Structures are given as structure tokens and as C-alpha cells.
Amino acid sequence: MQYVTRFAPSPTGPLHLGHAYSALIGHKMARAAGGQFLLRMEDTDLERSKPEWAAQIVEDLTWLGVDWDGEILSQAAQLSSYDSSLERLDALGLLYPCSCSRADIRAALAAPQEGVPHDVYPGTCKHRTMDSRKTGDALRLHLDNALDRLADREVSFVETGATHQGTHVINRERALREIGDVVLSRKGDEIVAYFLASALDDVAQGITHVVRGEDLFDFTAIQVILLTLLDLPVPTYHHHGLIRDENGKRLAKRDDARAIATYRDAGLTPQEVIALLPPF
Numbered sequence: 001m002q003y004v005t006r007f008a009p010s011p012t013g014p015l016h017l018g019h020a021y022s023a024l025i026g027h028k029m030a031r032a033a034g035g036q037f038l039l040r041m042e043d044t045d046l047e048r049s050k051p052e053w054a055a056q057i058v059e060d061l062t063w064l065g066v067d068w069d070g071e072i073l074s075q076a077a078q079l080s081s082y083d084s085s086l087e088r089l090d091a092l093g094l095l096y097p098c099s100c101s102r103a104d105i106r107a108a109l110a111a112p113q114e115g116v117p118h119d120v121y122p123g124t125c126k127h128r129t130m131d132s133r134k135t136g137d138a139l140r141l142h143l144d145n146a147l148d149r150l151a152d153r154e155v156s157f158v159e160t161g162a163t164h165q166g167t168h169v170i171n172r173e174r175a176l177r178e179i180g181d182v183v184l185s186r187k188g189d190e191i192v193a194y195f196l197a198s199a200l201d202d203v204a205q206g207i208t209h210v211v212r213g214e215d216l217f218d219f220t221a222i223q224v225i226l227l228t229l230l231d232l233p234v235p236t237y238h239h240h241g242l243i244r245d246e247n248g249k250r251l252a253k254r255d256d257a258r259a260i261a262t263y264r265d266a267g268l269t270p271q272e273v274i275a276l277l278p279p280f
């Protein structure tokens with residue numbers, strides 16, 4: 001099987017050292033395996049994604065010597081391609097509409113609920129059926145029903161990154177406790193959520209190895225659950241270490257000081273920027 005990986009930035013800010021590191025690792029792994037390296041713009045967030053940022057990412061990657069195979073895929077240009085998967089999950093009875101605002105969710109979580117971590121949806125709209133869906137409702141995955149459906153299948157993935165290396169079997173209790181009923185289609189704009197769109201495009205683009213930062217490791221379980229529900233192949237995952245600032249914080253898009261363009265404008269060469277990164 002040919003090795004195919006991708007770099008999938010969200011064009012909502014400048015490419016910084018952390019992104020460059022991720023792209024360079026994926027690129028190197030693909031080329032070392034004689035495989036393909038693809039570029040995908042994860043621009044489903046229509047408010048925050050900007051064509052200027054996408055253009056800047058292309059320019060920065062090119063400057064760094066990262067080349068990619070084929071056309072750049074833009075998720076925003078193919079939003080309807082995700083509909084059939086949402087329809088399939090609906091037909092399986094695994095979706096429900098949700099009208100909760102962030103404030104509603106916070107208020108529900110403020111009531112003491114033993115064992116419910118704060119970022120897991122408290123289930124306020126869980127009793128609702130799809131025929132009660134109103135314009136502006138989000139769609140959530142009914143995770144208990146989804147896991148019931150998968151009860152006689154092993155839901156697992158292989159991780160090759162150093163920190164979490166091995167085969168990970170998704171555990172029902174842990175998934176319910178730590179993931180919960182995630183939003184698959186956002187309120188109002190009917191736009192598919194990142195982890196569904198990303199997982200579907202990994203399959204659509206024939207990605208055999210997802211190479212990305214460790215900050216995304218926790219999304220893997222839900223992506224694997226969704227792919228398995230949809231009878232789609234699960235790629236191998238490789239989560240690499242992150243570039244942190246001097247306080248140990250992960251670099252964020254806002255961190256313009258470490259934007260590749262800033263180094264370039266300051267007169268550094270691509271080799272000098274690459275030398276700022278840990279060896280890869």
C-alpha cells in the first residue's frame with residue numbers, strides 16, 4: 001500500500017513554527033516512504049477562515065521547501081460532500097437536534113454533576129428527536145446509541161507516534177465520560193464539524209497515515225468511532241510532539257512572533273528557520 005499523508009491547516013491565521021514542524025515531519029515521512037504528501041485547507045469555519053491566510057500558508061510552505069502532490073483540497077468548496085454521511089448517521093438514528101447555546105451548556109454544567117468533565121455535553125437536548133429540529137439547531141451524535149451499534153465490533157486504531165505508540169481500543173465508558181455527544185453539524189450555518197469533515201476527507205483523499213500534532217490526539221477516538229459507524233477505513237495515526245514557547249505553552253495562531261512570515265521578513269533563510277526546530 002502506498003504511503004499517503006497530508007498537512008491539513010485551518011487558514012485562520014499565519015503559519016507558525018508549530019505548523020511548519022508538522023508539515024515538515026509529514027512531508028519527510030511521505031517522501032522517505034516514496035509516498036504522497038497532500039495539502040488540505042480545513043476552511044469550514046467560514047467566518048474565521050480567510051483566502052489570504054490560505055495563500056500565505058501556500059507561500060510559506062513553498063518557501064520552506066515543502067512541496068505537495070496534486071491539487072489543494074478546500075473543504076469550503078465541497079461542503080455538500082459531507083451531507084450523505086450526516087444523512088447516514090441520521091438514518092441510523094444516531095443524531096439529535098440541539099438548541100443549547102454555550103451559556104446554556106455552562107449553566108447546566110454548573111449544577112454539580114459527579115464525574116462529568118466540563119467540556120462534555122450534559123445532554124440537555126438528548127431526549128429530542130430529529131422531527132423536532134428547528135432552523136438554527138445544531139446536530140449532535142447520540143454517543144450511547146452509536147456505541148451500542150458498535151458493541152460487537154472492535155473499534156480501534158494504530159498509533160505510531162512515540163507518546164501514545166500502540167493499538168488503542170476505544171473503551172465505551174471512557175468515551176462516554178470524556179467525549180460525550182459531540183456536535184457534528186453546527187448551529188445555524190449547517191456546517192459540518194471539524195472532526196467529521198477531517199475524518200471523511202482523510203478517507204476521500206486515500207490518506208493511509210494521519211501525521212499531526214499531539215494536541216489532536218484526543219480527537220482521534222471520536223474520528224475513529226465516526227469512520228467505523230460509516231463503515232469507512234481507519235487510517236494509521238502518528239501524533240508528533242509540539243513546539244512550545246519558553247513557558248511550555250503550545251504555540252497558537254495568535255503567536256505572530258513565531259509566524260514563518262515574521263522570520264522571513266527578518267531576513268532568516270529557510271534553513272535558519274528549520275534549524276530553530278527540534279530535529280525531525
Ligand code: GLU
Pocket residue numbers: 007008009010042198211212213216
Ligand atoms: N485543521 C486542523 C488544525 O489546523 C488540523 C486537523 C488535522 O490535522 O487532523 O488544527
